[in-house]
Amino acid sequence: MAFLLSVDIGGTKTLFQLSTDDNDVIYEQSFASAEYACFDDALSEFLNNELLNSLTIESACFAVAGPVLGRTGSVTNLPWQLNADDLADKFNIKHVHLCNDFEAVGYGISCLGEGDVLTLQQGQPVEDAPRAVIGAGTGLGQAILIAVNKKWKVIATEGGHIDFAPTNKKQILLLEHMMARFGQVSYERLVSGVGLVAIYEFLRAYKQYDEDPELRSAMIADDPGAAISDFAINHGDKLASQALDLFIDIYGSQAGNLALSVLPRAGLYIAGGIAAKNLARFETGAFIKAFTAKGKMSELAKTIPVRLILEPKVGLMGARYLAQQEIIK
Numbered sequence: 001m002a003f004l005l006s007v008d009i010g011g012t013k014t015l016f017q018l019s020t021d022d023n024d025v026i027y028e029q030s031f032a033s034a035e036y037a038c039f040d041d042a043l044s045e046f047l048n049n050e051l052l053n054s055l056t057i058e059s060a061c062f063a064v065a066g067p068v069l070g071r072t073g074s075v076t077n078l079p080w081q082l083n084a085d086d087l088a089d090k091f092n093i094k095h096v097h098l099c100n101d102f103e104a105v106g107y108g109i110s111c112l113g114e115g116d117v118l119t120l121q122q123g124q125p126v127e128d129a130p131r132a133v134i135g136a137g138t139g140l141g142q143a144i145l146i147a148v149n150k151k152w153k154v155i156a157t158e159g160g161h162i163d164f165a166p167t168n169k170k171q172i173l174l175l176e177h178m179m180a181r182f183g184q185v186s187y188e189r190l191v192s193g194v195g196l197v198a199i200y201e202f203l204r205a206y207k208q209y210d211e212d213p214e215l216r217s218a219m220i221a222d223d224p225g226a227a228i229s230d231f232a233i234n235h236g237d238k239l240a241s242q243a244l245d246l247f248i249d250i251y252g253s254q255a256g257n258l259a260l261s262v263l264p265r266a267g268l269y270i271a272g273g274i275a276a277k278n279l280a281r282f283e284t285g286a287f288i289k290a291f292t293a294k295g296k297m298s299e300l301a302k303t304i305p306v307r308l309i310l311e312p313k314v315g316l317m318g319a320r321y322l323a324q325q326e327i328i329k
Contacts, residue, residue, distance in 0.1 A: 002327055005060035005093065006319035008101060009039065011077030011138035012193075016046045017316055018055070021324055027051055039080045043091065059095040061323040062087070063104035063315055065139060067158060073098045077138055095326035099156065101315055102141035105271050106133050106154030108318030109145070109309070116311040118279070120270075121288050123305035129265030134160075134255050135272030135309075136195075140188040144262050154318075159258060160188040167253055167293070170206075170246070177202045187254045191247065193225035193274065199250075200228050200243035209239045229278050244281060251275075252290030259304045260297055267305045271315075275308055282308060 002021040007014065010033060017028045029046055036042040039062075047053060062084075066076035071084040088096040109131070131145035131152070140160030145152045164185045166172045178185040178198065189195055197219070204211055215237055218227035231237035232244040259268050275282050292301040311317070 002058035003055050004320060004323040004327075005057045006316050006323055007043070007060070007062045008104065008313075008315040008319055009033070009062060009075060009080070009082075010065045010101065011075060014039075014042055015313070015316055016043075017320065018052055018057075019320060021058075021327060023320070033075075033078055033080075037079075039075075039082055040087070040090065043087070047091065057091070057093045059097070059323045059326040060087075060093045061097045061099060061104070061319040061326070063099050063101040063319045063322075065101040065141070068098045068100050068103075068156065071098065073100075095323075097322055097326050099319070099322060100141075100143070102133060102135065102143040102271075103154045103156040104315045104318035104322065105135060105141065105309075106131070106143040106145050106152065106156075106318065107321045108311075108314035108316070109133065109269055110152060111317040111321060112309065112311055112314060116309065116314075117269075118283075118308045118310055119305070120282065120308055121291070121302070121304065121306035123267075124265070124303040125267065125305045126265035130262050131266045131269065132258050132262045132264035133269040133271055134258055135270060136191045136193075136251060136274045137272040138193055140186075140191045140195075140254075141272070142258055145264075145266075147266070159261075160191070161186040163187075164190060164250075165253075165257075167249075167290075171250065173206060174199065174202050174246075177206075187250070191251045191254060193223065196225040196228055196243060196247045196274070199246050200240065203243050203246065204239060207239065207242070211239065212237055215240060225274075226277075229274075233278065233281065244278065245286065248278075248281060248287050249290045252287040253293070255287070255306070256291040256294055256301055259291070259301055260294060263300075264304060267307050270306070270308045273312060276310055276312060279308070279310075 006017045064073035073082045084096040142159035144155040232240035
């Protein structure tokens with residue numbers, strides 16, 4: 001029996017899982033990423049657990065929320081740098097594989113069960129066509145999947161950082177507002193947790209609404225993006241609701257851009273915590289309306305199956321799959 005280490009490294013949290021090569025999970029733990037100066041510190045704390053310190057890890061896969069070049073990777077929203085060879089030597093791991101976090105999500109899609117996915121648009125599925133995945137959380141990830149010899153080959157991208165393209169006058173004003181703050185404005189600046197907050201702040205100034213003091217207190221006390229979503233869905237707050245609606249419009253538009261770039265007739269998948277936590281809002285049809293609003297290509301966009309991933313650990317599942325593949329090689 002071989003032991004595998006799978007790690008999903010995000011800007012907000014990092015999830016560790018030790019399992020066997022038969023997919024039996026031995027131990028799992030989540031860490032707040034910002035509390036650690038580097039990834040090595042978090043990994044050391046996980047492995048120092050008395051349940052694990054006597055075990056030898058055969059293979060590990062570290063899925064990084066940022067670009068991976070060869071044997072090195074960096075986390076976009078943290079100062080973490082990873083080197084696969086250094087990690088293998090320091091922690092006595094025979095095989096260490098680094099991948100982009102959405103590469104791991106892409107491989108994890110094949111590990112999902114029927115109940116782990118919700119269809120937002122049936123489309124006209126073509127089995128051996130490409131797939132694509134997009135997901136908003138701390139950042140905005142994207143990947144492309146190509147069918148090769150009846151298996152999926154996942155191609156990581158940094159497509160979440162392409163330039164934001166507004167689709168109406170309100171979004172043009174939003175772009176101008178964001179350009180004054182940041183210069184270049186990517187989709188990730190808006191389609192992410194901090195992006196939802198930026199949209200809320202823009203609308204507060206643009207609409208000149210009175211802000212609910214309870215919402216402001218909740219934003220200060222905890223995750224401000226989650227507070228906005230909560231007040232939009234559970235408290236009927238007008239400003240928060242409009243912010244979430246605008247967020248979903250921009251999210252749907254960028255998902256449609258990805259769909260036209262790839263033509264994923266085998267499915268475009270939506271991952272990331274924001275969609276799954278605001279499921280009712282994504283089911284209203286607003287996301288798909290923005291997804292298919294592509295002018296001459298609207299009818300083509302309607303043929304793309306769109307599926308929302310409900311399983312929050314899909315990236316970890318993909319990392320475990322890749323760790324297994326390192327043993328098989």
